[in-house]
Amino acid sequence: MSLHNIAVIGAGTMGNGIAQVCATSGLPVTLLDISDAALERGMATIRKNLERQVNKQVITEDEAASALHRIHCTTDYASLNDADWVIEAATENLELKLRLLKQIAEHVSADCVIASNTSSLSITQLAASVANPERFIGLHFFNPVPMMGLIEVIRGLQTSDLTHFQALEMAARLNKTAITAGNRPGFVVNRILVPMINEAILVFQEGLASAQDIDDGMRLGCNQPIGPLALADLIGLDTLLAIMQAFHEGFNDSKYRPAPLLKEMVAAGYLGRKTGRGFHTYN
Numbered sequence: 001m002s003l004h005n006i007a008v009i010g011a012g013t014m015g016n017g018i019a020q021v022c023a024t025s026g027l028p029v030t031l032l033d034i035s036d037a038a039l040e041r042g043m044a045t046i047r048k049n050l051e052r053q054v055n056k057q058v059i060t061e062d063e064a065a066s067a068l069h070r071i072h073c074t075t076d077y078a079s080l081n082d083a084d085w086v087i088e089a090a091t092e093n094l095e096l097k098l099r100l101l102k103q104i105a106e107h108v109s110a111d112c113v114i115a116s117n118t119s120s121l122s123i124t125q126l127a128a129s130v131a132n133p134e135r136f137i138g139l140h141f142f143n144p145v146p147m148m149g150l151i152e153v154i155r156g157l158q159t160s161d162l163t164h165f166q167a168l169e170m171a172a173r174l175n176k177t178a179i180t181a182g183n184r185p186g187f188v189v190n191r192i193l194v195p196m197i198n199e200a201i202l203v204f205q206e207g208l209a210s211a212q213d214i215d216d217g218m219r220l221g222c223n224q225p226i227g228p229l230a231l232a233d234l235i236g237l238d239t240l241l242a243i244m245q246a247f248h249e250g251f252n253d254s255k256y257r258p259a260p261l262l263k264e265m266v267a268a269g270y271l272g273r274k275t276g277r278g279f280h281t282y283n
């Protein structure tokens, strides 16, 4: 598989992490966003993360400098014309992604693989917006990208075996383990994780145990690195509610109904770490 230029669309939380991992894996990257300010913010995060890796002796100073040199920033879609791969990691909004993907497909060659990092949108629906949808696939990275070892590879209805194979090769090239998932809301990991967190909220709401005891129970009894309520605070209760609502609607199954307390906490503005208060409190 030729990998001369990987275009990453969006320099936000996920896009800058994906660009960093591609660059530290030796791949030239074109990082595209809508403004120079967004690109500068993304590059500042990459520089800070690489510096941390140097301090921890994960990579050398030379390797960090080479990785930075491999990343070319742009706001111009014409720069995508020689991309072998595009990994779209722009804002999670269906209309925006459909428009953006159409624009990408107009600039890249017919055999360029186009992947989306979407967490919740249908890969089949996104694929339908590009010419040659058989080269379209979901590549779902986890946050923070440089730290997390997993990529979920999601086949849309149109995705070819060749594109699937290329996605598995790409994951291996980035030193990540790939699992393949079908195109359903939440794919595999969030489909299991988010209802588990919702159940923990129901247990708390019923007054079965305190938040601390629920978290300690799942940490020490199930070897989870962080308890489900602390994880809810980390992810953001608004994000969790949006995911549960998407499952509820997408599967039309009452087993995915969001916990009433989750809805109430979101309405109160208790969103977890980002607002200083969720199931736990934060300074």
Ligand code: NAD
Pocket: 009, 010, 011, 012, 013, 014, 015, 032, 033, 034, 035, 038, 089, 090, 091, 092, 093, 096, 100, 117, 118, 119, 120, 140, 141, 142, 143
């Ligand atoms: P973010 O808000 O941090 O970054 C989005 C970036 O997209 C911003 O820099 C924004 O300027 C840019 N953007 C918006 N419109 C654009 C356009 N037309 N062209 C180019 N860039 C544009 O969002 P994020 O958290 O990085 O999420 C990005 C994608 O990754 C979403 O699809 C999300 O579902 C998915 N995802 C997020 C996480 C997570 O934990 N945050 C995990 C896995 C997947």
